Amino acid sequence: MAITELRGMDRVIVPIKLEPGTKFIFQCGPGVPCFKLCCSALYLPLTPYDILRLRNHLGLSTDEFLLQYTEPFILPRSGLPVARLKMQDNEEKTCPFLSEEGCKVYEVRPLACRYYPLGLGIFRNRDEGRNEDFYYLVKEGFCQGLDSGPEITVEEYRQSQGIPETEEPVKEWAEIVMKKESLGPIEVPEKSLQLFFMVSTNPERFRRFVFESKFLEIFEVDQETQDRIREDDLALLQFGFRWLKSVLFGEDLIKRRKEVPKHKKMKPA
Incomplete structure (x- = not known):
């Protein structure tokens, strides 16, 4: 794999498992020639907590933030x-929060932005019955931050980026995604997908669902x-993640009542 010959928008994941103590070289900021080039044409999924933090920072309702x-x-x-x-509807498809000076929401920037140029994976250790995190390096042809700068460990970088x-x-939300990936192409009922999207994106809607439907x-x-x-x-998010594990995977985390009302039954799957 010709890592050193990457050019322009070429992108490759370096196939080396990194540990928290693994060292790498990276720097980013206005002094780096490629500054801001990684903030365009992104396919950047937002975690539920990203949405909360950005929404609050911008002073918007969840619906307003999602729509805009x-x-x-x-x-x-x-x-x-x-x-x-x-992304913005311009030639470069730039991030909506990008300015001439850099990121306008830097203090609440999404988790994926904080990790770059690292990636996170979760491995299920079946023998020990627990999840193990691992990391990898993402290299892009335009990025010059990986060619110079201070040497830093993965964990030091994680701490420095908050x-x-x-x-x-x-964490529990990521476990749901990873578990579904590991199950392969198993079809999930449309209703369950809608419930996952609601919990993952809109706490206001999920709260109404809990308190204004037959949920309780x-x-x-x-x-x-x-x-x-x-x-x-x-707290609502954490509750929602546990409930999703019950809905999607049958985990007994949010228990169903023994006697369920016969009128207007909910069908989680």
Whole structure:
């Protein structure tokens, strides 16, 4: 694989598994000649927490943010629907948050932007019954930040970019995506896909679904949890991820009541 011969928009994933202590060279900023070139023609899926942070930073409702800045996108390997950042309608297809000086929402930039030029994968260790993170390097022909700069470990880079605190709230969501990828081309009912998209993109809509439908008559949700998710969007996300695992994979995390009302049954799958 001719890594060093990449040119222009050529892109390759270096097939080497990186550990937290693995060192690499990278720098990015106004002094690097290719500054901002990686902020165009992106296929950048947004995590549920990305949407919350960007929405709050911009002072928009979720519906307003989704309509103005995103478009639906099907993740290629999992087939699950998410929202991705919608590029501007110009020749370069630049990010809507890009200015002459750089990123206008840098403090709340999406998780994928924070990781670049690294990528994250999750491996399921079946013997130990747990997930293991691994990392890899993404090289693009225009990027000169990988040719010079300080040597830094993967974990030092993650810390410097504020990745742990923006990644932890969506760990369970990432596990859902990875698990669906590992299952292969198994068809998921349209209703389940709609539920996944709702939880992944629109907490306001999911909250209405929980409290204004027959949800609480069908699922056991204690009063403390109800009070918390009624007010706290992040707690609502965590609840939603556990519920999705129950809906998509049959995990017994949000229990169904033994006696479900016969009128207007919900069909999660």
